[in-house]
Amino acid sequence: MTMRLPKAFTNVSLVVGALISLTILLLAIFAPYVATHGIEQMDMRNRFDGPTMEHILGTDNFGRDLWSRLVFGARISLTIAVIAVTVSAAIGTVVGLVAGYFGGWVDQVLMRITDIFLGFPAIVLALAIVAVLGPGIMNVALAIIVVAWTEYARVVRSTTLVLREQNYVQAAKALGASPVRIIFKEILPNALGPIIVLASLGLGTAIISESALSFLGFGLPPPAPTWGWTLAYGTRFMRDAPWLSIVSGATIMVTVLGFNLLGDGLRDVLDPRQLSRGGGKSAKAK
Amino acid sequence: MSEMNTATHVPVLEVSDLDIEIRGVNGAFAVVSDMNFSVRAGETLCIVGESGCGKSMTALSLLRLLPEAATIAGGKVVIEGQDFLAMDQRQVEDFRGEKIAMIFQEPLTALNPVLRIGEQIAESVRQHRKCSRREADARAVDVLRLVQMPDPERRASQFPHELSGGMRQRAMIALALACDPKIIIADEPTTALDVTIQAQILGLISDLQKRLGTAQILITHDLGVVSEVADRVIVMYAGRKVEEASIYDLFDRPFHPYTIGLMGAVPGAGASSEAGDRLADIPGTVPPLWNLPKGCAFAPRCANASARCLEERPPFEEKRPGHWAACWEHDDAA
Numbered sequence: 001m002t003m004r005l006p007k008a009f010t011n012v013s014l015v016v017g018a019l020i021s022l023t024i025l026l027l028a029i030f031a032p033y034v035a036t037h038g039i040e041q042m043d044m045r046n047r048f049d050g051p052t053m054e055h056i057l058g059t060d061n062f063g064r065d066l067w068s069r070l071v072f073g074a075r076i077s078l079t080i081a082v083i084a085v086t087v088s089a090a091i092g093t094v095v096g097l098v099a100g101y102f103g104g105w106v107d108q109v110l111m112r113i114t115d116i117f118l119g120f121p122a123i124v125l126a127l128a129i130v131a132v133l134g135p136g137i138m139n140v141a142l143a144i145i146v147v148a149w150t151e152y153a154r155v156v157r158s159t160t161l162v163l164r165e166q167n168y169v170q171a172a173k174a175l176g177a178s179p180v181r182i183i184f185k186e187i188l189p190n191a192l193g194p195i196i197v198l199a200s201l202g203l204g205t206a207i208i209s210e211s212a213l214s215f216l217g218f219g220l221p222p223p224a225p226t227w228g229w230t231l232a233y234g235t236r237f238m239r240d241a242p243w244l245s246i247v248s249g250a251t252i253m254v255t256v257l258g259f260n261l262l263g264d265g266l267r268d269v270l271d272p273r274q275l276s277r278g279g280g281k282s283a284k285a286k
Numbered sequence: 287m288s289e290m291n292t293a294t295h296v297p298v299l300e301v302s303d304l305d306i307e308i309r310g311v312n313g314a315f316a317v318v319s320d321m322n323f324s325v326r327a328g329e330t331l332c333i334v335g336e337s338g339c340g341k342s343m344t345a346l347s348l349l350r351l352l353p354e355a356a357t358i359a360g361g362k363v364v365i366e367g368q369d370f371l372a373m374d375q376r377q378v379e380d381f382r383g384e385k386i387a388m389i390f391q392e393p394l395t396a397l398n399p400v401l402r403i404g405e406q407i408a409e410s411v412r413q414h415r416k417c418s419r420r421e422a423d424a425r426a427v428d429v430l431r432l433v434q435m436p437d438p439e440r441r442a443s444q445f446p447h448e449l450s451g452g453m454r455q456r457a458m459i460a461l462a463l464a465c466d467p468k469i470i471i472a473d474e475p476t477t478a479l480d481v482t483i484q485a486q487i488l489g490l491i492s493d494l495q496k497r498l499g500t501a502q503i504l505i506t507h508d509l510g511v512v513s514e515v516a517d518r519v520i521v522m523y524a525g526r527k528v529e530e531a532s533i534y535d536l537f538d539r540p541f542h543p544y545t546i547g548l549m550g551a552v553p554g555a556g557a558s559s560e561a562g563d564r565l566a567d568i569p570g571t572v573p574p575l576w577n578l579p580k581g582c583a584f585a586p587r588c589a590n591a592s593a594r595c596l597e598e599r600p601p602f603e604e605k606r607p608g609h610w611a612a613c614w615e616h617d618d619a620a
Contacts, residue, residue: 170390173351173382175387175465176410177410177413185401
């Protein structure tokens with residue numbers, strides 16, 4: 001997927017989204033260096049401190065440094081989000097390609113299964129999974145994957161329905177390509193655009209889901225510095241230390257916004273090219 | 287030159303009694319009926335006819351690539367002595383590309399836009415031959431050189447949109463030739479190109495074909511193309527063969543009124559070659575395939591049609607040695 005860079009740089013959502021996402025990513029990677037305190041380091045003399053020189057975003061009820069907890073929390077959120085998105089994109093893409101390419105009863109069966117997973121209220125299903133399997137990064141990721149893959153399946157299926165009618169797919173068949181080769185060599189590379197867009201939007205959704213689970217107490221258990229739980233217990237001290245909830249909530253919001261802007265920007269940059277690619281259904285002249 | 291060639295070879299492709307049907311809302315109707323032909327190594331057979339006459343359907347059926355609504359209702363396609371229509375999916379995939387390959391009409395859409403030219407060719411080679419990636423890549427550059435692609439090494443690493451129309455069609459031909467197929471089907475290979483490039487590509491195709499001894503079936507509506515490359519010609523009308531002859535017989539003494547009409551409609555050929563003359567046309571339109579007349583399908587448009595033509599379908603018979611046609615008229619009348 002070669003993108004023309006100059007055009008990409010003029011897309012405001014893409015640039016802003018990429019900057020935000022990149023910042024969060026770098027903070028997460030370099031958390032030990034940018035954190036000013038240990039995440040469990042208590043400072044009982046400075047409980048419920050507002051932003052000060054020592055604690056730039058203030059402290060919580062144990063005097064733990066909020067800034068440090070947030071940058072380490074970014075690691076948890078991003079790890080879970082990346083795992084969830086990678087796995088659900090992989091599952092959904094394969095399901096979508098197979099359903100779209102073969103059509104008929106294969107399509108019917110796979111899409112009805114997809115509908116079943118879509119039919120569950122996402123958060124309830126996720127709660128049930130974590131409640132049964134117990135908290136942990138993998139289990140929280142799994143809870144998100146169970147619902148998230150359906151979107152990739154549906155989008156990739158509809159893209160595949162268009163792509164499988166393309167002349168080059170017919171040409172590949174005429175040269176003896178097997179269905180597996182056609183799906184992965186001819187169709188998948190052409191379907192990557194929408195998958196990439198969905199994946200970056202999906203990172204945002206996954207972070208929201210993870211935060212929601214943590215908020216409800218089904219994420220990683222304390223003292224893990226999850227954003228959701230920080231937001232949740234911060235509400236108890238809303239009157240004395242409002243920054244706890246406000247700052248952690250804002251962090252979630254800005255991060256999700258960043259990934260959404262990135263996704264929107266990518267869509268703008270990738271889509272027009274797809275239309276002008278000689279794609280569309282070229283009626284085969286006889 | 288090819289006549290000498292062909293005489294010594296048994297047919298590589300034999301089509302007998304092929305019927306193709308399309309299932310429509312009002313039931314099935316035939317789009318191709320009673321197709322019989324064979325092609326020998328080194329021979330070029332042209333199938334001519336106007337849009338909708340079934341020539342593309344015939345071509346696609348030879349690869350078993352008919353659209354979903356269409357099915358082969360009967361007949362046989364025998365490739366190198368093996369019944370192609372009786373094969374299972376795996377065998378069909380082995381035959382496609384290796385024995386029989388196709389050159390498509392629009393090279394831009396028939397090449398995958400996101401894969402490099404060399405990669406697409408190597409992919410097909412690796413599908414049929416057990417060979418390393420590097421050998422396949424080398425083969426890709428070789429076939430690109432074979433089709434006289436300028437600077438083949440560099441072109442192999444480019445994407446289709448980086449090539450000109452003529453180069454894309456060369457790449458398309460290289461793709462078809464990658465596994466040395468015995469039969470090449472070319473469906474309007476030059477329609478999407480401008481005239482000077484058309485001549486180059488036609489020259490290339492016939493040159494390669496004589497050199498490699500490939501049998502070729504060329505589907506076209508362009509009699510100019512036919513006159514340049516064909517050894518033998520089949521004229522189709524409304525899903526049936528109406529005439530079959532060697533290129534010389536057909537152009538010198540066309541038999542069927544439809545063929546005569548087609549030739550009259552070509553600028554600079556047939557009846558209207560005088561400057562300033564209006565081009566001749568064939569009155570009327572092709573009847574819909576789901577509602578063909580009882581007799582000869584061409585009879586309603588034919589100036590010489592008799593009562594018999596409207597009632598009975600004429601048999602496809604040898605009117606002169608090596609020259610077949612489906613018409614009630616006799617030799618002297620044509």
